Amino acid sequence: MARIPEPHYDYQTEQLAGYYQAAVRDILSELDRIDLDNFRRSNALATLKSISEILSELDEKSSAWVEKNVPKAATDGIVHALVALDVAKTVKEAEKIVAFNEVNEYMVAAAVADTQTDLLAVTQNVDRKTRAAVRKAVSDSMRINMTNGTNGRRSITESVRKALQSSVNTGIIDARGNRWRPEVYADMVVRTKMMETYREAHTNEAVDRGAFYAKISSHGAKDLCRLHEGQIIKLTSDAPGNYPTYDELKATGEIFHPRCKHVFSTIRNPF
Ligand SMILES: [Zn+2]
Structure with missing residues (x-):
């Protein structure tokens, strides 16, 4: 039996995590630009519009990433089975004859949809959190103006800035109450799903044979x-x-x- 390379998806998963890092960075700079001395509803609407554009671009990119990479993991799992069962002599030869049987066809479609849903939950959560923080910043900004000239002004401004920033840093809170940064959670989701897809595709091909x-x-x-x-x-x-x-x-x-x-x-x- 030919040597079968271990599946490594570091390059691909780092690319996906990079999309999330870039989006978080862009949102943070939108939030940093907020002038808390004079932050009104109309400013808030412009900020929220920019943030939702960043997030929908992120959704598009990550969705395309999943459509391309999750089936690749299935292909690799099938290639592994073909070589292990001596149906193909080499990985190269297996790659030429690999095909998704019916159960793999179904499994891969479900894995793509599941992964996209998990990733969408991250952007939806960031969207909800930043919206709430930006709206609160509008009323806090008014409060800051009322405290004009007093010592409290600076500490209020600082705490509003902190609240705005932390609204972006939690991608998801899991069932155990752990907070995940968006890029860390996205990375964990896709690494896990790629390997599961690999194993399941391998199993389906093997059992079929x-x-x-x-x-x-x-x-x-x-x-x-x-x-x-x-x-x-x-x-x-x-x-x-x-x-x-x-x-x-x-x-x-x-x-x-x-x-x-x-x-x-x-x-x-x-x-
Ligand atoms: Zn292990």
């Missing part, structure tokens, strides 16, 4: 994944033998966690 087992990859992991390196899994729960399925291992939380880089390589017979 009558191979129901796989061996988990090894790269000397330091986290709990290490307990599972080289382990045999079943690709379908009705295959004979006392091996865990992918879903069962994933449910332990020890391996195939968010950002996990482990994959598996299908084999016809584990016995």
Whole structure:
């Protein structure tokens, strides 16, 4: 069997995270431009319009990114199965014959849609937060003017600036209450989804070709994944033998966690 390169999507995921970084930077500079000594509704409308333009451009770019890259991860997973099962002698040869079977066609479409929805939640949250902060800044600005000449003026201005800036820095708050910066969350979502898509496409191709087992990859992991390196899994729960399925291992939380880089390589017979 030819050597199969481990999937690496650092270049692509860094590109996506870069879109988020740039958008955050642009929004922050819109907010920095706000003149709190004289911030009125009409100014606020102009600021909000600029921010929503930045966010819709970000949505367009990240949506196109997902459409291009998530199917690529599926292709790589299928190529891996074709080489592992000796259907193709080399990765190059496999790349020429790779095709999405029906279940992969469906899985990839769902993965693209899911990823886009997860990323959209980030921009929607930033949009909501910045809108609220900008509206509050209008009333705070009026308050600042009323305190003209007093010592309180400076500290109010500073706290309004801080509130405006922090409205951009939380991309999402997860179920555990952790705050994620937009670019960090987007990076985590796509890294995780790319690897899941890779594994699922690999599984679907293998099962379609009558191979129901796989061996988990090894790269000397330091986290709990290490307990599972080289382990045999079943690709379908009705295959004979006392091996865990992918879903069962994933449910332990020890391996195939968010950002996990482990994959598996299908084999016809584990016995
Ligand atoms: Zn892992």
